[in-house]
Amino acid sequence: MERKIRILIAKPGLDGHDRGAKFIARALRDAGMEVIYTGIRQTPESIADTAIQEDVDFVGLSLLSGAHNVLFPKVVEELKKKGAEDIIVFGGGVIPEDDIPFLKGKGIQAVFTSGTSINDVIDFINVKMNEKNR
Amino acid sequence: MKKTDNLIENIKSGDIRSIARGISIVENGGYEREMILQGVYTEGHSYIVGITGPPGAGKSSLIDLLINKFKNYFKKVAVLAIDPSSPFTGGAILGDRIRMQRHTGDPDVYIRSMASRGHLGGISGATKDAIKVVSAAGYDLVIVETVGVGQSEIDVVKLADTTVLVLVPGLGDEIQAMKSGIMEIGDLFVINKSDRPESEKLATIVKWMVDEHYKEKKYKPPIILTSVYKNEGIEETARGIISHKDYIYENNIHAQKIKMRIEDDIRGLLEGKLNSFIEHHIKYPERIEQWVEKIYNGRSTPFDIVKDIHENLIIDVKEKI
Ligand code: B12
Ligand SMILES: Nc1nc2c(ncn2[C@@H]2O[C@H](COP(=O)(O)OP(=O)(O)OP(=O)(O)O)[C@@H](O)[C@H]2O)c(=O)[nH]1
Ligand SMILES: [Mg+2]
Numbered sequence: 001m002e003r004k005i006r007i008l009i010a011k012p013g014l015d016g017h018d019r020g021a022k023f024i025a026r027a028l029r030d031a032g033m034e035v036i037y038t039g040i041r042q043t044p045e046s047i048a049d050t051a052i053q054e055d056v057d058f059v060g061l062s063l064l065s066g067a068h069n070v071l072f073p074k075v076v077e078e079l080k081k082k083g084a085e086d087i088i089v090f091g092g093g094v095i096p097e098d099d100i101p102f103l104k105g106k107g108i109q110a111v112f113t114s115g116t117s118i119n120d121v122i123d124f125i126n127v128k129m130n131e132k133n134r
Numbered sequence: 135m136k137k138t139d140n141l142i143e144n145i146k147s148g149d150i151r152s153i154a155r156g157i158s159i160v161e162n163g164g165y166e167r168e169m170i171l172q173g174v175y176t177e178g179h180s181y182i183v184g185i186t187g188p189p190g191a192g193k194s195s196l197i198d199l200l201i202n203k204f205k206n207y208f209k210k211v212a213v214l215a216i217d218p219s220s221p222f223t224g225g226a227i228l229g230d231r232i233r234m235q236r237h238t239g240d241p242d243v244y245i246r247s248m249a250s251r252g253h254l255g256g257i258s259g260a261t262k263d264a265i266k267v268v269s270a271a272g273y274d275l276v277i278v279e280t281v282g283v284g285q286s287e288i289d290v291v292k293l294a295d296t297t298v299l300v301l302v303p304g305l306g307d308e309i310q311a312m313k314s315g316i317m318e319i320g321d322l323f324v325i326n327k328s329d330r331p332e333s334e335k336l337a338t339i340v341k342w343m344v345d346e347h348y349k350e351k352k353y354k355p356p357i358i359l360t361s362v363y364k365n366e367g368i369e370e371t372a373r374g375i376i377s378h379k380d381y382i383y384e385n386n387i388h389a390q391k392i393k394m395r396i397e398d399d400i401r402g403l404l405e406g407k408l409n410s411f412i413e414h415h416i417k418y419p420e421r422i423e424q425w426v427e428k429i430y431n432g433r434s435t436p437f438d439i440v441k442d443i444h445e446n447l448i449i450d451v452k453e454k455i
Pocket of ligand 2: 188189190191192193194195196230233281282326327328329330360361362363364
């Protein structure tokens with residue numbers, strides 16, 4: 001039986017830029033994944049709860065407002081608190097290169113800024129999925 | 135102890151992670167699915183409400199508001215919201231949840247989005263299984279939101295104790311829908327977006343159809359005008375669902391529905407087992423290509439080949455008895 005990849009695309013905080021998140025959601029659907037999109041203005045806590053209820057393999061966060069250094073790590077923390085640290089968190093949006101090492105240190109496993117090809121995102125997901133299944 | 139035993143125990147204790155994992159397992163099918171279903175098999179322990187209607191009618195928005203009302207009648211509410219899978223890529227965007235997201239932190243509400251995965255009929259093949267998982271976990275109300283349906287996708291009626299058909303004014307195909315027998319599927323008719331013009335007119339048409347169709351029946355579906363925007367008609371809808379629930383309990387209809395589902399369960403399981411047993415016995419995978427070739431070359435027909443297989447199978451069975 002082929003196991004479907006399930007993924008939550010979420011926007012934490014007050015940022016209203018949702019074009020990127022919707023673009024990614026559609027692209028991942030077109031790559032055959034099941035994508036849950038919960039819209040803007042989500043708290044890190046509700047993102048973690050949603051990820052657990054939906055049994056997703058990945059949470060992809062999108063943020064263009066500049067609050068990523070605070071909000072991205074909070075989602076990872078919430079998942080850990082709820083015993084779901086195996087769910088892989090990654091993100092994208094308007095994020096300065098200099099912040100990426102910090103975010104990776106906080107458990108954000110990849111960051112895709114504007115201009116990244118969707119194929120890179122899909123490759124990342126597939127590689128992680130294979131690691132998980134082993 | 136098997137790997138799934140632990141998971142089944144945790145599902146029954148209401149652990150969210152385990153419930154969610156259990157649903158994924160029944161969705162993905164195979165041997166593990168059967169282990170889980172055997173462990174959680176329950177019938178009749180939770181009340182099941184199906185919400186169906188055309189795309190964008192406001193099904194998810196109504197469920198969002200109904201959840202609060204149902205808190206007076208049920209302890210725990212599970213929502214299974216089905217959206218269509220792309221027939222080309224198999225992928226899906228599951229967006230029903232967006233309308234109900236404020237319930238996410240509530241420990242008494244569980245929301246799960248499911249893709250239809252190629253199943254026609256407005257639900258997914260695993261919806262029935264997912265209902266069993268949440269029932270075993272103690273959710274005494276399960277709400278199933280179907281894919282936005284056309285006229286023939288009414289599978290939810292078989293799984294639901296009460297089916298709510300949500301209609302909206304201005305789609306232009308109301309009459310069409312009624313012609314095709316959709317009148318028979320609603321235990322309640324909700325006319326949403328009543329803040330919009332033409333909803334009274336639609337209500338009149340529906341009322342006329344219902345009066346006509348249910349003339350000699352004991353139960354007559356109510357027609358309720360709702361507006362999510364104005365928060366109107368929601369209480370009436372909840373009460374209408376509860377009235378229908380009382381009606382089917384009092385008249386022994388609920389028990390009949392459950393028995394029908396049990397029969398379906400047996401048939402489905404048996405067919406699956408018999409199919410794989412017989413396919414194995416007649417060496418289907420090894421021989422199918424050869425059969426196709428033979429027919430393609432004009433040396434046989436599907437009827438002759440199947441007749442042959444069938445006769446041999448009967449001989450084999452008789453020898454064993
Ligand atoms: C369009 C736009 C708007 C539109 C938004 C429309 C909408 N519904 O999305 C409007 C006009 C409403 C708007 C408003 C504002 N904006 Co504006 N906006 C932009 C602009 C020009 C483009 C954003 C965009 O849509 N790009 C197209 C999408 C497809 O690209 P993307 O989101 O970057 O996504 C790509 C990648 O980042 C990545 N990605 C994104 N998310 C994710 C998630 C995952 C999981 C993955 C894998 C990848 C990924 O993949 C995508 C495809 O490559 C940017 C400038 C810029 N160059 O980014 C400013 C920008 C984001 N806005 C900005 C600002 C300040 C604002 C306002 C505060 C302005 C104001 N003072 O009112 C408001 C705030 C609105 C709000 N409620 O939050 C700033 C943010 C500054 C910062 N981060 O420090 C920017 C960077 C402009 C700037 N240079 O100053 N904005
Ligand atoms: N005017 C008006 N709009 C409504 C009402 N209820 C819902 N809507 C809007 O209708 C749109 C669709 O609502 P949903 O709740 O997503 O509808 P749905 O039937 O679940 O849609 P699908 O699941 O995609 O078939 C949204 O933009 C809602 O805000 C209502 O009572 N009045
Ligand atoms: Mg919906």
